[in-house]
Amino acid sequence: MRINLRNAKEENDQYMDIDLSMDLKSIEGVHSLKIKEPIQGKGRIYFTQDGTFLNLEAQVLVESICGRCLNDFEETLQLKLNYEIVSSKRALEMDMEEDILVVDQDVIDLEKVIIEELIMKAPMKPLCKEDCKGICNSCGQNLEEGSCNCTPHEEVQETIDPRLAKLKGLLKED
Numbered sequence: 785m786r787i788n789l790r791n792a793k794e795e796n797d798q799y800m801d802i803d804l805s806m807d808l809k810s811i812e813g814v815h816s817l818k819i820k821e822p823i824q825g826k827g828r829i830y831f832t833q834d835g836t837f838l839n840l841e842a843q844v845l846v847e848s849i850c851g852r853c854l855n856d857f858e859e860t861l862q863l864k865l866n867y868e869i870v871s872s873k874r875a876l877e878m879d880m881e882e883d884i885l886v887v888d889q890d891v892i893d894l895e896k897v898i899i900e901e902l903i904m905k906a907p908m909k910p911l912c913k914e915d916c917k918g919i920c921n922s923c924g925q926n927l928e929e930g931s932c933n934c935t936p937h938e939e940v941q942e943t944i945d946p947r948l949a950k951l952k953g954l955l956k957e958d
């Protein structure tokens with residue numbers, strides 16, 4: 785959904801409502817993030833004396849792979865966007881700490897905005913649940929699916945890639 789802000793400002797008095805629906809299956813660059821349902825977003829663009837502002841909320845049902853046990857799981861990511869929309873020329877004059885959204889030629893591409901937000905908000909290492917037991921470092925058993933005979937359990941180490949841990953377990957068995 786692309787909006788020409790200059791036209792929108794002329795056609796709308798103080799604000800413009802946004803009803804966004806985007807059918808996106810996955811996001812390039814975000815590995816292992818699958819989107820299960822079309823993304824629905826609702827929001828408003830405000831045209832004020834102080835500038836143009838975007839408020840937008842969207843819920844995204846995604847399927848991820850757990851960083852510990854490697855199981856697939858679904859979760860809903862909540863996106864809440866609050867930005868001032870500025871031109872690239874104006875952005876140069878501004879403090880970059882501010883929440884700004886830079887647009888060129890007065891055109892804002894809301895799908896692109898949502899995708900960028902998703903890339904930022906998607907967890908680097910998703911977990912199926914906070915206390916996921918992961919994979920046994922010794923034998924490679926997925927401890928979310930059943931226990932193993934290695935006692936006591938070494939703490940699952942976050943720093944070890946679970947796939948490597950599995951490999952390590954396999955090597956040990958020889």
Ligand SMILES: [Zn+2]
Nearest residue numbers: 850853912916
């Ligand atoms: Zn897990």
Ligand SMILES: [Zn+2]
Nearest residue numbers: 920923932934
């Ligand atoms: Zn084990």
